Every structure is written in structure tokens, then in C-alpha cells.
Amino acid sequence: MRYNKLELENATHYSNNQLLINCTKQIDKLIKNKLCIMKQIFTIILLLIYTVTFSQTKNTEGYDWPYKMPIWGKKAAAKGYKIQLPYGLNVNYVYNRMDLEITRFNMLIGDDPNSKLNQLITKYVTLDNLHFNKTIAKANGMNLRADVWVLPFWNIYGIYSNNQGSTEVSLEPRWYNKDGNLVLSVPNVYSKVNFSSNSYGIGSTIVTPIYKTLFFSLDGNTTWSHSDLLTKRVVFGVISTRLGNRIRFNNGMMIALYIGAMYRGFLDHQNNNGSILMQKAMPNLSNKVTTAINQQIQANNDEIDQLDPNNPKDKIQIIILQNKNNSLKEIRTAFNSLMESQVNYSIRKDIINHWSVNFGFNYEINPELTFRGEFGKGSGNDFVLIGLQYRFGF
Structure with a gap:
């Protein structure tokens, strides 16, 4: 039997269409099967958690x-x-202390970054020049928390807190000329800036027993903070794990003792921008820098007076000392202008050590009332929480 060219093309086209349709059906079937399997796995995981939680x-x-x-x-x-009763209201006192590292820093007076004064500031008031030694952030305040048990093992909550805090900074400014020679070194300068902030956030906790009265929990939350010193909000994240034991007394009261680990860190990793009066922020800086500059200029002039300008070696040394004095005068101009002005700044601070070891307790007086405390300690950070929880249902 013979087929003409048109019939062969039609047969081939029909065969390709059928193949494409069959492939599409197989792909749809495979996707549906995978979704069904994923749904079954998720359901099994929930049922396992449910069973373990109450077993x-x-x-x-x-x-x-x-x-x-x-x-x-x-x-x-x-x-x-x-x-537990499904709904809870918590009132907590919280204290935090963290050692920070300043990784980015710049300042600006006014809105023109190309002005002569801002060019001096950009040249001489840098992260390398200021040489920050230690930065400590402290905050304490009241924390309000409302929560609900969505599932017997899964709790979600919202947080609001009002905090008073401070940032303590110590630095040892030093400047070098373009040849790498030290122009000026200022002894340690200490400053403390107070601030207030409001924070709100959300979080979630999963709790499951392990064996008899032993339990394990995993908690995570994110907060957004607004400070009177910053123009942008700061996003902060906390993840903690706890391993503990429940002890029930004959009078019906119960205490849960636990130990765990906590991770804290900034989530936005952007520069924090703000505006501040430098004389208020670092009142000791101006006097120390200006005094050190004036003394160094006088010492350089005294040395110049002892040199012979007709001696080639002395002439070179005189030029070096005069260049140092010119740099010192520019530094003095930049600093004096900074200290007398409202300064726009951009700074990035990172936590040096994110981890701490935590231990605490929940003392259940009755099903409605619980007294709790938690304490954390790490290298360069501290954490304290003391609060009262009221549970209810409707």
C-alpha cells in the first residue's frame, strides 16, 4: 500500500500530537502524585507530633x-x-547586653557631600582613623506578649516592648600621613549615648515531650524596633532551643526547669542612619582631640626651631614636620566643625558573638498563673527575663 506525501505528513503530525498529549497527561499525573505524597507526608508528620506531644x-x-x-x-x-489553657497574656521585664563591632561608619554635615568641610570629614573622620575599641549596647524594659495555642504542640504569639537603653563606645583616634608616618594619636575616649525604643514582633514555639517528664522546645521570633536616634527601623531575630524537665508537687503546683541555647542577630544587615548633636553624643572627644592636636603642633614647631634649614637633612625633616602640621590643622577644622553641628551619620553594627547558653524555669502556681524566669550568658552578651503569665480560655 502506498501513501502520498500529504497523508504521511498528516499521520506524522497526528502521531506527534498524540505523543505530546500523552506526555502532558503523564506529567500532570506525576505532579498530582507528588503533591499527594507530600500532603500525606505532612499529615503523617503532624499526626506523629500530635501523638508524641500527648503520649x-x-x-x-x-x-x-x-x-x-x-x-x-x-x-x-x-x-x-x-x-494548657489556650490563651495567654505575659508581662515581662527584659534586660539585654551585647558587645558590638562597628563595621561601617561615615558622617555628613548638611546635604552637600562635596562641600569642602565634608571632604575634610570624609578624609579624616573614618572608621580606620577613629579606631573603635569596644562598643557595648544595653537595653531594658517591659515586654508584653499575647499568645494562643493553635495546636496542642504549636503556639504563636505577638510582642510589644518599650525599652530604655544606651550605647557605650570607646575609641583611640589615630592618623597617618600619605607616607604612613603617624601624625597624631589620641588616648582612649569614652562615650555613652542613651536612647529609647519601641518594638513589636511575632513569634512561634513548638513544644514536644521526649521521655516521661522531659521535654524539648524550639522558639523563634522577629521584632521591628524604632529608636529616637535612627531614621530606619531595626529588624532583629532570635532563635532558641530548650531541653527541660517538669516536676509536679503534691499540692498540684508544677515547675519546669530547662537549659538551652539562644541565637540573636540583626536581619536587615543595612546601615542604620540617624542624626545627632556630636557634642551631646561624645562630649569628651572634642577636648581630647583638640588638646592633642595643639600639643603636637607645638611639639613639631619646637622641633622645627631646632633644625637648620640650610642643612639638606634638616630641610627634609622640616618639610615633613610642616606637612604634619598642615594635616593636623585640617583634622582640627574637621573635628571642631563636627562637634558644633547636628551630624547626619550612617553606621553598621554587628554582634560579635551571636550565641549564648540559657537556663530558666516556669513555676506553675495554678493552671491560670505561671511565674517564669530565664537567664542567658555568652561571651560578650547577657540576657535576663522575669515575668508573670496569665492563661485563660473562652
Whole structure:
């Protein structure tokens, strides 16, 4: 049997279409199967967490759970599992201390970065010149937290806090000329700037028993802070883990003791911009730098007076000392202008050590009232939390 060219082309086109349709159906089927498998895996994980969460906190008899939350709460109570009241209000006092490293820094007077004064500032008031030694941030204040148990093992919460804090800075300014010769070195200068901030955030906690009264928890939250010194908000993240043990007393009270680790860090990693009066921020800096400059200029002039300008070696030394004095005068002009002005600044601070070891307790006086405390210690950072929690349901 013979086929003409048109019939062959039609047959080939039909065959290709059928192949494409079959491939599409197979791909759709494969995607649906994978989605179904992922859904089944997710459901199994939730069921496993659900089972583990209550397998170690079972009462001898079931009881009625009158509240809508948490999800699965009624079924868990009917099987005799003990769960917390669904809603909570917390009032906490929180103290934080962290050693910081300043990794970026620049200043500007006014809006023209190309002005003669700002060019001097850019040249002489830099991160390398100021030579920051130690920066310590401290903050303390009240923390309000509202939470809900969505599932018997999963809690979500919102945070609001008002803090008073300070940033302590020590630096040893030093300047070199273009030949690498030291022009000026200023002894340690200390400064402390106070600030206030408001923060709000969200977080989540997962808690699961491990064996009998032992439990494990994982907590994470993100906060956004606004300070009177900064024009942009600061985004901060915290992740912590806890391993603990519950001890129940004969009078019905219970205490949970735990130990864990906490990670804290900035999440936006951008420069913080602000405006400040330098004389207020660093009142000791101007006097120390100006005094050191004047003394060095006088010492250089005294040395120049002892040299013979007709001697070739002395002539070279005179030129070096005169160049140093010119640089010192420019530094003095830049600093005096800075200290008398409202300065726009941009700074980036990073936490030196993000980790700390934490330990704490939850003392349950009754199902509604719990007293809690947590303390953290790391290299260059401290953390304290003391608070009261009230739980309820409706």
C-alpha cells in the first residue's frame, strides 16, 4: 500500500500530537502524585507530633474541653491528655547586653557631600582613623506578649516592648600621613549615648515531650524596633532551643526547669542612619582631640626651631614636620566643625558573638498563673527575663 506525501505528513503530525498529549497527561499525573505524597507526608508528620506531644502527659481519665482552641483540643481531652489553657497574656521585664563591632561608619554635615568641610570629614573622620575599641549596647524594659495555642504542640504569639537603653563606645583616634608616618594619636575616649525604643514582633514555639517528664522546645521570633536616634527601623531575630524537665508537687503546683541555647542577630544587615548633636553624643572627644592636636603642633614647631634649614637633612625633616602640621590643622577644622553641628551619620553594627547558653524555669502556681524566669550568658552578651503569665480560655 502506498501513501502520498500529504497523508504521511498528516499521520506524522497526528502521531506527534498524540505523543505530546500523552506526555502532558503523564506529567500532570506525576505532579498530582507528588503533591499527594507530600500532603500525606505532612499529615503523617503532624499526626506523629500530635501523638508524641500527648503520649507523655496522659491523665487516667478523659475530661470535657470547653474551648474551641487549640485545634484537636477536645479530642485530646477526651482521651485524657492534659493541655494548657489556650490563651495567654505575659508581662515581662527584659534586660539585654551585647558587645558590638562597628563595621561601617561615615558622617555628613548638611546635604552637600562635596562641600569642602565634608571632604575634610570624609578624609579624616573614618572608621580606620577613629579606631573603635569596644562598643557595648544595653537595653531594658517591659515586654508584653499575647499568645494562643493553635495546636496542642504549636503556639504563636505577638510582642510589644518599650525599652530604655544606651550605647557605650570607646575609641583611640589615630592618623597617618600619605607616607604612613603617624601624625597624631589620641588616648582612649569614652562615650555613652542613651536612647529609647519601641518594638513589636511575632513569634512561634513548638513544644514536644521526649521521655516521661522531659521535654524539648524550639522558639523563634522577629521584632521591628524604632529608636529616637535612627531614621530606619531595626529588624532583629532570635532563635532558641530548650531541653527541660517538669516536676509536679503534691499540692498540684508544677515547675519546669530547662537549659538551652539562644541565637540573636540583626536581619536587615543595612546601615542604620540617624542624626545627632556630636557634642551631646561624645562630649569628651572634642577636648581630647583638640588638646592633642595643639600639643603636637607645638611639639613639631619646637622641633622645627631646632633644625637648620640650610642643612639638606634638616630641610627634609622640616618639610615633613610642616606637612604634619598642615594635616593636623585640617583634622582640627574637621573635628571642631563636627562637634558644633547636628551630624547626619550612617553606621553598621554587628554582634560579635551571636550565641549564648540559657537556663530558666516556669513555676506553675495554678493552671491560670505561671511565674517564669530565664537567664542567658555568652561571651560578650547577657540576657535576663522575669515575668508573670496569665492563661485563660473562652
